[in-house]
Amino acid sequence: MSFETLGLSDALLKAIDKKGYKIPSPIQEKAIPSILERKDVLASAQTGTGKTAGFTLPLLQILSNGQQRRKRPIRALVLTPTRELAAQILDNVKAYSEFIDLRSMVIFGGVNANPQIKALRNGVDILVATPGRLLDLHSQKVLSLASVEILVLDEADRMLDMGFQRDINKILALLPQKRQNLLFSATFSKEIKKLAHGILNNPVWVEAAPENTTAEKxxxxxxxxxxxxxxxxxxxxxxxxxxxxxxxxxxxxxxxxxxxxxxxxxxxxxxxxxxxxxxxxxxxxxxxxxxxxxxxxxxxxxxxxxxxxxxxxxxxxxxxxxxxxxxxxxxxxxxxxxxxxxxxxxxxxxxxxxxxxxxxxxxxxxxxxxxxxxxxxxxxxTNSNTPKSGAPRNQKPHRNNRNNRNNRNSKRGSRRK
Known part of the structure; x- marks a missing residue:
């Protein structure tokens, strides 16, 4: 299968070709058609399988086909657990949208918020964010999530591990009820399935590799x-x-x-x-x-x-x-x-x-x-072959142990008397 057969636009195919990719990975092959059909997706793929492009490419296609608005409200929100991942997702979004008229940006904590606030006020179609900074800027009324059409939770299992469940719930309450939801995770744990049940509507399940496996190479x-x-x-x-x-x-x-x-x-x-x-x-x-x-x-x-x-x-x-x-x-x-x-x-x-x-x-x-x-x-x-309980052979009893035995014997003697 080639990228051409996935139903992607010429502008996206041009960007893919520029990055040097010829054949879609299994996660891209399985996820992209379902996302383009506007279905909710629950996807599990081990790291390094190309899952970022698996949601970025169809997301860009959907937004580019939609009606452009002059003020550019946030139409797609990508939530990630770490700053590094957020920055790298934005790099992917920018690379694949090179020939498409869509604006994207990233917001995360640990840096001055003023440049982020200025960029948001100029309008943005796709926002990549970590939960804390997103909620902070929303509380300052710097951004609105009322026009979000697509929500992506990337590394969702990691977000739960890092304690973002409450923040995720707060963000979900700020989004429109009618939207497309994409949840990407390294595993299908019980916690992820519970989270997915509360967010996704009749999702397509996509799994590119057996759960918890390591890369073959x-x-x-x-x-x-x-x-x-x-x-x-x-x-x-x-x-x-x-x-x-x-x-x-x-x-x-x-x-x-x-x-x-x-x-x-x-x-x-x-x-x-x-x-x-x-x-x-x-x-x-x-x-x-x-x-x-x-x-x-x-x-x-x-x-x-x-x-x-x-x-x-x-x-x-x-x-x-x-x-x-x-x-x-x-x-x-x-x-x-x-x-x-x-x-x-x-x-x-x-x-x-x-x-x-x-x-x-x-x-x-x-x-x-x-x-x-x-x-x-x-x-x-020696320790590795010796059970935790029991002293090694030939070891003399500790003086305190000897004293303890003598004390016990003397107590027994006193009882007999």
Whole structure:
């Protein structure tokens, strides 16, 4: 199937051709015709499958066929959980609407609102937004959602994870009852199905890949290593492998900062990106990473969704996520759009239970490696084979334990008397 067979306009086909795409991805092939038929859609697709174009292209076609109004009220609203994802969706909208007379813009927090307010007052057809800034500007009467024809909830599962349920409900109350609804999610969880039930009308269900699967072209590896030696090992892998673009995930913001600083001290250009960073710092770090001036981007899970980095070759789990599904989202940053990629996890003994959960979710055993010179310590191996309860053999009882026994024996003696 080609894009021509999906019923897209010549202007959109010209923009698609300019971006170099020839064949639609499975999610685009399944979602675009239903959206063009003005049906509500509930779509699940793993990250990197082209789902942004899956809703952007038909949305642009519908709006371009509609009646143009001089004041340009907001006719399409795309809600996203993070600033980075919002910015990247706008990039897609602008690229595909190059030959169409539609205005689009993005609003999110962490930056000065005045330029956003000025742009909104000039009129906009398509608004991409994060929930907080949208509600803030609406409360200031800067924008109206009364003319919205199409609502898109992108990364809906992530929005629920981040606690946006209440904000979503507030936004829904501001929209016209009659509208088209498109809900895109990485999974069809119970929470997503419940959300969809309250928003969508007789939706078409679209699934481009089995739930919670990883990209086929991602080569996954585990490296067993002591927790204290992870930094040393990742420096060795990056340096000796001559990795030029690496996305590393840590569990905490402080951990991301610490690792980034240690990499820089070892002459590896790096930057950290997480929620405590200003939007300017995050944009600068991501820009440098894409251009190649920054070799390593160290991120918390705020970057697990929404980072669109073409042909990213390496993703590293410096620390495994607490939630198994987040592993899928993290490694989905590589192996995108048909390209191959490598996902490496540094696993300490303390993280063994996380690996079991991930393997259960994936339904497969992940290959384990040990780098020479970085073998896990014998004490770690001993502990891994020893049940939590019960002391190892040959270990002398602790003095306190001996005293406790003597006290118990003396009590028994006193009872007998």
């Amino acid at each position: 991602v080569n996954q590896k585990l490296y067993r290593v002591d927790k204290k030696r992870k930094t040393e090992l990742i420096i060795k892998l990056i340096s000796e492998g001559d990795w030029q673009q690496v996305l590393i995930f840590t569990r905490t913001k402080h951990g991301a900062n610490r690792l980034s600083e240690k990499l820089v001290k070892n002459h590896i250009s790096a930057a950290a990106i997480h929620g405590n960073k200003s939007q300017g710092a995050r944009t600068k770090a991501l820009g440098g990473f894409k251009k190649g001036t920054i070799r390593v981007l160290v991120a918390t899970d705020i970057a697990a969704r929404g980072l669109d980095i073409p042909l990213l070759p390496h993703v590293v789990n410096f620390e495994l996520p607490n939630v198994s599904e987040d592993y899928v989202h993290r490694i989905g940053r590589t192996g995108r759009a048909g390209a191959s990629g490598e996902a490496i996890s540094l696993v300490s003994q303390e993280e063994t239970s996380y690996i079991r959960g991930i393997e259960k979710l994936l339904g497969e055993k992940l290959p384990t490696n040990i780098v020479e010179g970085f073998e896990p310590s014998l004490s770690t191996e």
